[in-house]
Amino acid sequence: MTATTYQPGEIQGLIEIDASKCKGCDACKKFCPTQAIVGASGAAHAIDKDRCLSCGQCMINCPFGAIKETHSALDRVIRKLADKDTTVVGIIAPAVRVAIGEEFGLGTGELVTGKLYGAMNKAGFKIFDCNFAADLTIMEEGSEFIHRLHATVKGEEHAGALPQFTSCCPAWVRYLEGNFPSLLPHLSTAKSPQQMAGAVAKTYGAKVYDMEPEKIFTIAVMPCTAKKVEASRPEFNSAWHYNHEHGAHAAEYPDVDAVLTTREMAQLLKLLKIDLATTPAYEGDSLFAQYTGAGTIFGTTGGVMEAALRTAHKVLTDTEMAKLDLEPVRGLEGVKEAEITLFDKQLGQEVTVKVAVVHDMGNNIESILRDVAAGTSPYHFIEVMNCAGGCVNGGGQPIQGGGSSW
Numbered sequence: 001m002t003a004t005t006y007q008p009g010e011i012q013g014l015i016e017i018d019a020s021k022c023k024g025c026d027a028c029k030k031f032c033p034t035q036a037i038v039g040a041s042g043a044a045h046a047i048d049k050d051r052c053l054s055c056g057q058c059m060i061n062c063p064f065g066a067i068k069e070t071h072s073a074l075d076r077v078i079r080k081l082a083d084k085d086t087t088v089v090g091i092i093a094p095a096v097r098v099a100i101g102e103e104f105g106l107g108t109g110e111l112v113t114g115k116l117y118g119a120m121n122k123a124g125f126k127i128f129d130c131n132f133a134a135d136l137t138i139m140e141e142g143s144e145f146i147h148r149l150h151a152t153v154k155g156e157e158h159a160g161a162l163p164q165f166t167s168c169c170p171a172w173v174r175y176l177e178g179n180f181p182s183l184l185p186h187l188s189t190a191k192s193p194q195q196m197a198g199a200v201a202k203t204y205g206a207k208v209y210d211m212e213p214e215k216i217f218t219i220a221v222m223p224c225t226a227k228k229v230e231a232s233r234p235e236f237n238s239a240w241h242y243n244h245e246h247g248a249h250a251a252e253y254p255d256v257d258a259v260l261t262t263r264e265m266a267q268l269l270k271l272l273k274i275d276l277a278t279t280p281a282y283e284g285d286s287l288f289a290q291y292t293g294a295g296t297i298f299g300t301t302g303g304v305m306e307a308a309l310r311t312a313h314k315v316l317t318d319t320e321m322a323k324l325d326l327e328p329v330r331g332l333e334g335v336k337e338a339e340i341t342l343f344d345k346q347l348g349q350e351v352t353v354k355v356a357v358v359h360d361m362g363n364n365i366e367s368i369l370r371d372v373a374a375g376t377s378p379y380h381f382i383e384v385m386n387c388a389g390g391c392v393n394g395g396g397q398p399i400q401g402g403g404s405s406w
């Protein structure tokens with residue numbers, strides 16, 4: 001099976017089972033959050049594309065290497081890097097930098113931010129750390145949460161729905177759209193850091209790079225296969241709308257032109273004969289490589305919600321939030337909850353906020369959502385990540401013992 005190149009808007013689902021390699025062992029079924037894998041034990045399996053979230057968990061857990069991605073932007077990225085008229089921006093997710101070193105013989109989990117910046121700079125990328133955009137996401141999600149909370153406490157009409165759900169994980173967003181569409185108003189309206197980064201790179205970034213926005217090619221480097229589907233969603237072209245309103249008349253372009261997984265970025269560097277292990281560290285070349293500690297914790301479960309809550313706490317009380325003690329929820333493996341009480345200066349009263357953090361979505365989310373639908377949920381804010389442990393274990397990360405999947 002060969003991965004095909006793709007254009008934005010084309011991808012509906014991108015995981016396929018190679019029937020000639022599948023042994024029908026059922027291992028993949030245990031990792032699928034939507035029971036999208038069909039076929040009897042012992043017979044070759046197939047994927048129901050309507051149910052598949054493209055999270056890639058089946059692929060990284062198949063013991064026979066029988067599951068592959070059908071779409072890759074690698075060829076297009078190589079062509080853009082060679083094009084002197086194009087500014088290629090690499091948007092690097094937090095979970096990539098603790099995993100890509102493995103593909104170059106470095107230790108599992110070794111943090112290689114500087115080396116990755118250096119290797120990508122050598123390849124011709126402008127560095128845009130996705131943590132910068134994660135900080136923007138946190139400000140948006142935190143502000144939105146304050147607005148919804150205050151409007152609800154005051155009993156205002158048009159208060160946004162509580163609990164507020166995080167919106168960073170595209171597999172989770174697709175799950176909600178397909179399985180609980182009536183709960184979509186609970187989803188934060190903030191874009192994921194990937195999509196914010198793309199929009200910023202082609203608007204404010206165009207000024208920083210002194211470049212026409214249509215000559216900027218944005219490539220997100222992600223631990224996640226579902227991020228390819230997210231980038232290809234036709235509604236993510238806000239940079240074009242913004243630039244168009246401000247006088248640009250170029251043909252339409254997406255905020256994020258292409259996504260490479262951690263494995264594909266390793267493959268690209270190897271094709272370009274760049275050894276990440278021996279590349280000197282580089283600090284980045286603009287404001288877009290700057291970020292706070294809040295953006296950094298996005299890659300692990302609990303990070304998004306904690307970062308947004310910390311921001312809300314600071315805004316409402318002028319003080320830093322103490323460490324959040326997340327306690328496991330009885331009977332649910334992948335759900336933790338916490339409660340904080342604070343004096344809200346804007347409201348002039350004490351408020352108690354109860355939050356939940358859910359990962360390994362397929363095994364844990366349904367009962368939580370049924371409570372929300374029934375109006376009995378005790379929570380005000382819920383973070384959901386599809387993958388067990390969060391993006392560090394995403395479907396685009398190096399496959400243990402398997403090297404690159406291509």
Ligand code: SF4
Nearest residue numbers: 169224386387391394
């Ligand atoms: Fe992708 Fe992270 Fe969601 Fe997994 S948890 S599907 S890696 S965004």
